[in-house]
Amino acid sequence: MRSTVPERDAALAWDVARPSRSSRVAGLSMAGFRARATGPIDLRAIPHPAVTLVLESGNGPLVVDNATGRQQRGSLVARLAFGGVRVRGEKIECVQVRLSPVVARAVLGVSPAELDHAVVALDDLWGREVSRIRERLGQARSWQERFAVTDALLVRRREAGPSVDPEVAWIWTRIVGSRGRARIDELALEIGWSRKRLWSRFRSQIGLSPKRAARLVRFDHAAHRLAAGEGAARVAAEEGYTDQSHLHRDILAFSGVTPGTVAGEPWLAVDGTAWAGS
Structure with missing residues (x-):
């Protein structure tokens, strides 16, 4: 499987990378996104039947605005059926994770139902661990290394967290x-x-x-x-x-x-x- 995908369409804002192997956590998938150097990004985010986890690793910042005017920067979590969300920024680089809601509770440490906004700063859930993750992702020499770091983190959290019925x-x-x-x-x-x-x-x-x-x-x-x-x-x-x-x-x-x-x-x-x- 190719690690990176070249530019094919000027309408697309990202260069994309994919892991060479599946995650060890069932119900989890991830991809790497790097903003193209053609200017600032401003995209409407479309909801997906997964909880979205974004781990920032580049110069950023990644900025997310929702319909209520609330703004988040950096690593974040977007709950199921988020609406009215726009993603902005320049020089963004991040690992995006899609979590089945069945495993999201264990990985996040809270139920998706407890996320009180469409988008929540990951620092509010994981505290200082987020800075350490960002540093490790920033030091990684390749997308595959970033994916391995992310997977190891999420496996550890999944094993320690509560399961759904x-x-x-x-x-x-x-x-x-x-x-x-x-x-x-x-x-x-x-x-x-x-x-x-x-x-x-x-x-x-x-x-x-x-x-x-x-x-x-x-x-x-x-x-x-x-x-x-x-x-x-x-x-x-x-x-x-x-x-x-x-x-x-x-x-x-x-x-x-x-x-x-x-x-x-x-x-x-x-x-x-x-x-x-x-």
Whole structure:
């Protein structure tokens, strides 16, 4: 597998690197991003069904603004279904990690439900450890060394952290496997839980209700199909939306833009390179 990917499209803001091997933590994938030297970056971030962890290693700073005007700089965590987030900066270099919410609780040390903002500074969760991580990543001589440092850190945290209920993990797996089209009440019956118990345990450990999690997974598939050039009517029909208006509402709710706009977002255009096969 190639470590780096050359520039192919002027609309893409990043040079991207991928690990030569999978993480030792199931449900975790990572990629390296280096800002191209053509000027400042200002991109709309598109939500994904994973908790996003960004470990800064370059000259930065990486600046993130959300819809409420709150701003974060440096290493950070973005919760599931974050909305209205923009990424800015120059000379940014970082390792981005996508964490399944099933393992996010252990790795972060807190449940995703406890993240009180769309984006949270990692220093607020891990304290001084963040400075040590940044220093080690900055001293690494290659992307593969950075990935090894990151993986070792996350393996250690995963082993020390609390797990989610096996039933919650199973429900999440079924939601993802069905592309967000599983019937939540039927899943609750399969594990022998009441709807109220499932909603409560799932939300407290994953950070979203089961229904909203399913909507997020379905949105992700739809947004990527739109970015690949497929028509909105076909995507709506094949991804389980009632009609094209239903698709429009969900795309707008999660991304803040229309299906036509989300189809051209550079944030999605890089996904095939950064996260292929993950």
